[in-house]
Amino acid sequence: MHKLTEKNQLLGEILSGMNRVIVAFSGGVDSTLVLKRAQQELGSSNVLAVIVASELFRNEEFDRAVELAEKMGIKVYQTEIKELEDERITENIPDSWYYSKKLLYSHVNLLAKELGYKYVLDGMIMDDMEDFRPGMKARTEAGVRSVLQEANFYKQEVRKLAKELELPVWNKPASCSLASRIPYGTKLDKHNIEQVDQAEKFMTKLGFNMVRVRYHGEVARIEVAKEEIADLLDHRDQINLKLTSLGFKYVSVDLLGYRTGSMNEVLTEDAMKVEFG
Known part of the structure; x- marks a missing residue:
């Protein structure tokens, strides 16, 4: 069996045991693949795309993410965080990234609890482990699941599978805060x-x-x-x-x-x- 096929199969097995999930959705290729595969495995009614407006991301990215999730037939929950009100983030030292992600994950986890979703998923991939990513510590503390990492996906594989699934963002350039x-x-x-x-x-x-x-x-x-x-x-x-x-x-x-x-x-x-x- 082809390596990508095996990884996609493993991803499906991981997702199929989750019942209902929230995807922290940015509209990038990684979280879009997570959203699509969750939809395929669990059905649209069991997947919620939470799209978070942030002062550190472009409004256009937020709007495009909402439009994409809706076109995919996924329920969307729009919300926001105020990162520039947190001095630990505006101080802009290396661990500010940790507090930025902690704010995001805490916010989405609270929504999951209120709305009755057991799992929150993000789009982190194996490549993220090769750079300075303090957000992974916040992710782990929050209990958020990085299912693409769990299935050992690298960016090149994410893009290839996204293209096969005809996702329009398969070749979208990476965006960041x-x-x-x-x-x-x-x-x-x-x-x-x-x-x-x-x-x-x-x-x-x-x-x-x-x-x-x-x-x-x-x-x-x-x-x-x-x-x-x-x-x-x-x-x-x-x-x-x-x-x-x-x-x-x-x-x-x-x-x-x-x-x-x-x-x-x-x-x-x-x-x-x-x-x-």
């Missing part, structure tokens, strides 16, 4: 979150889908795919004008190109172990 654009030690507030949000939206309109605008005070550091750096430079005057209008004084390009988790590159291995083991 806007806080990931701001270096540790720089306090989070509505202003710097809005700066990077608007800057990235502008870059996307120019056609750069894989893009990060990293905030360094007066400096914006742009990451795009290495093969797109020359194209970015062709738009340099337009980009500089827009980003300086948003409050940046200087605009730079990262020659290493786009990469997820680049803000974690400054963390030492010891620092990560001290906080999270």
Whole structure:
């Protein structure tokens, strides 16, 4: 039997024993696959997509997630959390990610209890274990189930199965909290979150889908795919004008190109172990 077929079969076995589930749904490929397979195994009436609006994620992502879940025929519960009201999160140190996820999981767990759902599922995958992910500690403490990890799914396999299942987000670029654009030690507030949000939206309109605008005070550091750096430079005057209008004084390009988790590159291995083991 093909490895992906075996993993999908195992995923089905895990889900089929759960009866009724909530999926913490972001609209990304990972949580969409969880939602679809839960629907297939348990039926639409036993699956609830909880979609959480956050100050650290784009409103457009929230709206698209709601639209996608509804198109899939899944019941949707819309709610929100206020991360910028928690000083442990706005402090923006490595363990702030833990408190951010703790807030999310506590909120969804409370809903599960109120609505009578025994299991809460998220979309974490095996790749998440290879980067600095303090959210996994919060996940484990909250008793949330990462069924794709339990079935040993990696991102490439998630995308392949999502494509086979004709999920429209099978090749959607990964999204992450806007806080990931701001270096540790720089306090989070509505202003710097809005700066990077608007800057990235502008870059996307120019056609750069894989893009990060990293905030360094007066400096914006742009990451795009290495093969797109020359194209970015062709738009340099337009980009500089827009980003300086948003409050940046200087605009730079990262020659290493786009990469997820680049803000974690400054963390030492010891620092990560001290906080999270």
